[in-house]
Amino acid sequence: MDKRSKIALYVIGAVILLMMIAEVTKPKAINWRDSYSASDKIPLGCYVMFNELETFSDQPILTSEESIYQYLKQVDTTTKKTLVFINNRIYFDAEESEALLNFVNKGNTVFLSSTYFYGNVMDTLNIAIQRQYSNLFKATSSHHFTSPHLQEFNRNFEDVIENSHFVSVDTLNTTILGRVTTVDEDDTEITNPNFVSVNYGDSNGQFLLHSNPFAFTNYHLLKGNEDYAAAILSFLPKQQIIWDNNYKSGRKIITSPLRYILQNTALKWAFYISMLGLVLFVLFRGKRTQRIIPVIDKLENATVDFTRTIGELYYQHGDFSNIIEKKIEYFLEFTRTNYYLNTANLNLAFIEKLAIKSGNTKEDSRILVDYLVYLKSKNTHTEEELIELNKKIEQFTKHRL
Template sequence: MDKRSKIALYGIGGIILLLMIAEVAKPKALNWRNSYSAADKIPLGCYVLFNDLKTFTSNPLENSDKSLYETLNNNPDIQNTSLILINDYISVEDEGSDALLKFVENGNTVFISTGSMYGKLADTLNIKIDQNYDGLFKLATKSVFVNKNLKNNERIFDDVIENTFFISIDTTKASVLGYMSDENHSKKEINFIKTPFGENGGTFYIHTNPFAFTNYHLLNDKEDYAASVLSYLPENNSILWDNYYKSGRKVIKSPLRFILTNSALKWSFYISLISLIIFVIFKGKRTQRIIPVVEPLKNSTVEFTQTIGDLYYQHGDYTNIIEKKITYFLEFIRASYYLETNEFSERFIQKLAVKSSNTVQETKSLIDLITFLKSKNNHTENELTALNRQIEHFTKNNL
């Protein structure tokens, strides 16, 4: 890489690094998501309220991350407890509504602050909530109490609001505890009621401005109003904070979460995982690495000899070929039959015939031909053919 390319590369790397630093260092945009979660410190979370509730009562403060049906049905004998539900809308399934109504029938208290509520619970309590569509729900309004002793804690909500109020309540049971009015006090709407339920002193407190309990308003001079609303709850009750029916509820939508939240599936997953690990460990020890097949070296001596012979034959050098065939044949005799080939005597011929399984006549004919050919200086093709034929016939018993 030349010097110019290195400079260009370093320059690009420096620009990328600066962009990364700028991205990390830039201020994060404020999150205005409607959350109402006890864990969220964003403006519309309920972190401040949840932690302040710890000083509201000396009894335990519990946090529920399950549905009302799961929470209340698993604790049917719960007593002296105030359940707090705060969200921009409350939609409880029928089973949860039944569990909640039974919870209040047993003498417990439920506080709900929401801008919209529907379903079986709203039908049972005979309430309907609507919104003020003038000014897109954002007109400044003052939240006041019926109890004049709480007048000093009334507040004007001029931002971060949605003006919702009751348009229908059960007038035979419900008591009005608070209103919302415009700045001129020319019109007021009910926004806080109390509804007794059952024969054991159970009570619903329903409020229509959940924004009043968010971090934003509690840290902007509205904490006295929120405290006055919650002061209607029984002081000696334990508090059960709902963290399930929240717009900002954190849900990890993954198959693994579903498995780990189910006891049977969780243990099946763990057992399968452990079994797989054990299998891999023992399988890895017992199985050898695949041994590659190594092809043996191919013996090309015959092909090489054939090639050389063809070269000699094409050039008509019969003498050279005959000499080499005789030399090779005599070496074959010495190596195979352990006979000396310096002298072709009658004794030699008889021994060679016996050891080679040939007749004495056949053996003598081959030796005489070899003797004759060795005595000549030039040879013909017919002589080469005759020699080759007799050698092949002689060695056929050794193949």
């Protein structure tokens, strides 16, 4: 390798190395995905919130990783508990709604914070919520409490916020605990309830509904709005908290089939038994079966292909005289090899012997030999003469004995 090539390779290697370093060291883009998951430290995750929940309970925090219908079948309901749901959207189907209503009817508490929640639970509580789709994530909103003792915890949310509020509540069972004030396009202030308490059942159970889940994300808790979130959570009874980690936009979903199988007890054992069966099958099958004998193909005769290739090469170059010379020599060699005739003199005696040994008529033999003599006497030949020679030889050799 010369000096110039080495320099070029060094330059290319240096460029690739610099690109790799730049890719590794460049700052990662901020992930603004709605998550609300307890394990996510991104701006809209709830890592900080989850780790601070223990200050609002006198018992360890429980975590629900499955549907609330399945979870409430297993949880101990002899002591009162608080279920906490925080997500951008929350929906409960008929079975989940019935399980939640039964849970609250026993004197427990359910806290829901979402910009939009719907389902049978909301219908039963006569609650309706509305989102403000204009100025999404941009409209500044003022969140304040109705209690005079909590006014110091009022906060303005200037960014990373979706404003929504309650447009219909059951005034007989509902207490408004907080409101949100926004400014419309006409610079008119609009105030609506965004934090309410709904009593349910005969055992002092309650639903706490809040329409600003962004207040509990890492972004706002670390930006100076943590007092507002703490004031909201101060309404929770001092009892064990169950954190929902299932109804989350950032919930970890199993995408690997093998991981799903290994997390299910029945499927896991079925997988292990299948693998063991396959190993035993391979061991015993390999000992009882003779190894396959490979098939060795016979060597191919490439003479014909080689000859054809050479002929096509001559033909493409238009060297008809050379091809005619080769074909005449080949025919004479064929005659010497198969009919044992001397081809030094192509006279009348040769023609008679050729006719007898080849099975052709004397006239056909004479025509072919005369044409061979004619072509050998010429210095240049045409394509038509080559074609004619080929036809005569093929016609003559068809009658070979």
